[in-house]
Amino acid sequence: DATYETILVETRGGVGIVTLNRPKALNALNATLIRELGEALEAFEGDDAVGAVVITGSEKAFAAGADITEMATKSFTDVYLADLGGAWSRLLACRKPRVAAVSGYALGGGAELAQMCDLVIASETAKFGQPEITLGIIPGFGGTQRLTRAVGKAKAMDLILTGRMMDAQEAERSGLVSRVVPGEKLLEEALAAAEKIAGFSRAAVLAAKEAVEVAHETGLSEGVRFEKRAFQSLFATEDQKEGMAAFVEKRKPAFRNR
Ligand code: CAA
Numbered sequence: 001d002a003t004y005e006t007i008l009v010e011t012r013g014g015v016g017i018v019t020l021n022r023p024k025a026l027n028a029l030n031a032t033l034i035r036e037l038g039e040a041l042e043a044f045e046g047d048d049a050v051g052a053v054v055i056t057g058s059e060k061a062f063a064a065g066a067d068i069t070e071m072a073t074k075s076f077t078d079v080y081l082a083d084l085g086g087a088w089s090r091l092l093a094c095r096k097p098r099v100a101a102v103s104g105y106a107l108g109g110g111a112e113l114a115q116m117c118d119l120v121i122a123s124e125t126a127k128f129g130q131p132e133i134t135l136g137i138i139p140g141f142g143g144t145q146r147l148t149r150a151v152g153k154a155k156a157m158d159l160i161l162t163g164r165m166m167d168a169q170e171a172e173r174s175g176l177v178s179r180v181v182p183g184e185k186l187l188e189e190a191l192a193a194a195e196k197i198a199g200f201s202r203a204a205v206l207a208a209k210e211a212v213e214v215a216h217e218t219g220l221s222e223g224v225r226f227e228k229r230a231f232q233s234l235f236a237t238e239d240q241k242e243g244m245a246a247f248v249e250k251r252k253p254a255f256r257n258r
Helices: 031-045 076-082 085-092 109-115 131-135 143-151 153-162 168-174 183-199 202-217 220-236 238-248
Strands: 007-012 015-020 052-056 061-063 098-102 105-107 119-123 127-129 165-167 179-181
Touching (some): 015 031, 031 085, 052 183, 098 109, 119 168, 119 183
Parallel strands (some): 015 052, 052 098
């Protein structure tokens, strides 16, 4: 297995798990971490045994943002050429669903990483925010776009312009978070959700994720057209036959990714 400097990686059942591991910097996202996260996700993408991925941090911090010490002295040319934001493309290219398990701080780039996940499960202690404005910058890993799509303009403006944090309850009410669970149940719930997803027909899971993503990027009639074709195409899979036969025969389906 690959060894990494800033993350821990394991596979449990059908689930790949990445734990951000820079405890002294509250998992601040430096260039190495972003690169390693991309590599780990790419490896899971290529591993047929993995059906879904959980990304988590520590109890105190999911991630407290992009690494400020790394950015502090950078010039425009430095950040333009480094294209830190672009470094996320490998993670984003991973088609298997990502579940963020968030405890503690998810700030700046940390909140944006959660926004790049498909499900966000938060512990009661989670705190989300885009404090970039307090540093003289703005979100740079997609926050002005993904947060606004997730929570709407009014809430996004409030968070991005004031830099304040919101707690897990507010984040769930606002639509950023899928579920809030007690801290001691966080990983268990995230793993259970990921394991459940991993047990379904892979083609159906990827198609479902892709179709929901289309809702973010296109208009309604185009999105519905996309969905219709994806829905129809799943009738070409053996898994559709199996899933429906199992229902009729009142037994559990055994999906084989055929
Ligand atoms: N980058 C680098 N180091 C960080 C960091 C970050 N984003 N966040 C925390 N750390 C470091 C601290 O510097 C500190 O290191 P030392 O022990 O060496 O001093 C260590 O982590 C522990 O942090 P604190 O002592 O500050 O812990 P705290 O409990 O008092 O406060 C906190 C926690 C409120 C999260 C505070 O650390 C904080 O405000 N962090 C910065 C949050 C932030 O501004 N994030 C946005 C970054 S910019 C960005 O993300 C841009 C983008 O969109 C691309």
